[in-house]
Each structure stands twice: as structure tokens, then as C-alpha cells.
Amino acid sequence: MKCALVTGGSRGIGKAVCIKMAAMGYYVLVNYKSNVTEAENTLAAIKAQGGDGALLQFDVSDKQQIQDVLGNWIETNTDSYIEVLVNNAGIKEDALMSWMEDAQWDNVLRTNLDSFFYVTRLVLKSMMPQRYGRIVNVVSLSGLKGLPGQTNYSAAKAGVIGATKALAQEVARQNITVNAVAPGFIKTDMIEGIEEKDIQKLVPARRFGQPEEVAHAVGFLASPEAAYITGQVLSVNGGLYS
Numbered sequence: 001m002k003c004a005l006v007t008g009g010s011r012g013i014g015k016a017v018c019i020k021m022a023a024m025g026y027y028v029l030v031n032y033k034s035n036v037t038e039a040e041n042t043l044a045a046i047k048a049q050g051g052d053g054a055l056l057q058f059d060v061s062d063k064q065q066i067q068d069v070l071g072n073w074i075e076t077n078t079d080s081y082i083e084v085l086v087n088n089a090g091i092k093e094d095a096l097m098s099w100m101e102d103a104q105w106d107n108v109l110r111t112n113l114d115s116f117f118y119v120t121r122l123v124l125k126s127m128m129p130q131r132y133g134r135i136v137n138v139v140s141l142s143g144l145k146g147l148p149g150q151t152n153y154s155a156a157k158a159g160v161i162g163a164t165k166a167l168a169q170e171v172a173r174q175n176i177t178v179n180a181v182a183p184g185f186i187k188t189d190m191i192e193g194i195e196e197k198d199i200q201k202l203v204p205a206r207r208f209g210q211p212e213e214v215a216h217a218v219g220f221l222a223s224p225e226a227a228y229i230t231g232q233v234l235s236v237n238g239g240l241y242s
Ligand code: NAP
Pocket: 007, 008, 009, 010, 011, 012, 013, 014, 031, 032, 033, 034, 035, 036, 038, 058, 059, 060, 061, 088, 089, 090, 091, 111, 138, 139, 140, 141, 182, 183, 184, 185, 186, 187, 188, 189, 190, 191
């Protein structure tokens, strides 16, 4: 069975990506941290369109949980293979750097950057022998441009962009591509409190993006036809400077 693992699949962009992966014919492993109700809603949406999948709960910022839950899933499901990995789970904890607390730095780096390393290394071990795979990392405009109040988040996302480019060169011979999608302002819980009318004028497209518009870009990079595209960052931001 060919699977797509989407971290942070319970809400927002991850949920839209799960639905996209199901439409592409994948059995979808929907990862989430704590919101089981929303994760079940994602799975129900997958099933409603004729797809299938399962929930896989672990905290991507915890390398032991990744090993225990994901490692165990890989070991016990020997007839299944994760062909597509979408590293999407992420958080932000904004503060000006002079006021930023240790925990704000650590949480954001662990959830957005360390997670890439621990999840991808584990999945790669089974992807490499198959000599085929697609890895898509959800980064951010903030990691390309840098945004004030987000030194932690910008550093984490820029770190993932660097890792994307390096890993792409390591695994290209195994027909595994590694790319990133960099959203601008997308209507999800993450940007709750940011008023569209306040930001609108900064965005050439004059609106926030929809999660499905990011999922479309992820689906493109995850498709077999995108075999010769690797190490790239595709912005989905309505024309914002990047
Ligand atoms: P969201 O609506 O806040 O959803 C976050 C998702 O990540 C949820 O499914 C959440 O699970 C999961 N998650 C958070 N921490 C986790 C952890 N430690 N372990 C496992 N899962 C975890 O966020 P979003 O806007 O869809 O963001 C998705 C990605 O896009 C993130 O990487 C974010 O940085 C990036 N991004 C978003 C925007 C934007 O404007 N929205 C812009 C640029 C980049 P629970 O439901 O269990 O909490």
C-alpha cells in the first residue's frame, strides 16, 4: 500500500493537503498533536471522497515520540510504504527578540526545524530502498524574507529551506525529490487575530490565500510528473515579495 504521511494534518493547510493526497490515490496517514476531533474530521473528509487513511498521533517536536509511534508504524506495516512525506506541522510564538523567552525559541525551533530532521530521517530509511519518494516541506515567506517579531520562526523555516536544498542533492539518485512550499498569509487558525483588511493592501492579489491553494502546490510537487524538480522553494503568497 502506498501511503502519504502529512504532519499536522488535523487542521488548516495540513488538512487540505491530506484531502489532496487522498484524491491522488494515497492512503493518508494523518498526524496530529492533540486535537483528535479535528483529526477525525480530516479522516472523515478523506473517506467521504472515497479515500482511506489512519490517524497517527505524535508530537513532532519530541524525537522519542516520533521514534515510538512512527518508527513502530513503519516496523509493523511492512507491506506499506510511505511514498510521500509532507512535513507540514508548525507553530509560531512571536515576540521581538529582546523580549523572546528561551521557551519561545526552543518550542519553535523544535517543532518547525528539529521535526524535519527526526521525521524525515526515519521515513528516508524505508524510502531509499524503494528508489522513489517525494518529500515536501511547508516553510514560509518568513523563512525567505525574515519578518520582525519572528526571529525564531524565520530561523526555523530558513533552516528547513537550507536542509531541503542539501537533502535534495543527497537523494536525487534514488529518485527522491525534496522541495518546499512557502505560503504567505493563508486563512487558518495560525493567523487568527490578523485582520485580512489590514494585510490586504500589502498583498498584490489583495486577499489571503486558502489552504487548498497551498495543497495544490504540494500536490504538484508530490506528483510523479514533478520528477525533475528538486531542491526548490515554491512560493504561494499572492505575489508578496519573497
Ligand atoms: P494551523 O492551522 O495552526 O494547524 C497546525 C497543525 O499542526 C495542526 O494540525 C496541529 O495539530 C499541528 N501541530 C502543531 N504542533 C504540532 C506538533 N508538535 N506535533 C504534531 N502536530 C502539530 O497551522 P497552518 O496555518 O495550517 O500551518 C501549517 C504549516 O504552514 C505550518 O508549518 C506553518 O508554519 C506554515 N505556514 C502557515 C502560514 C499561514 O498563513 N497559515 C503561512 C506560512 C507558513 P493539532 O490540531 O493536534 O493541534
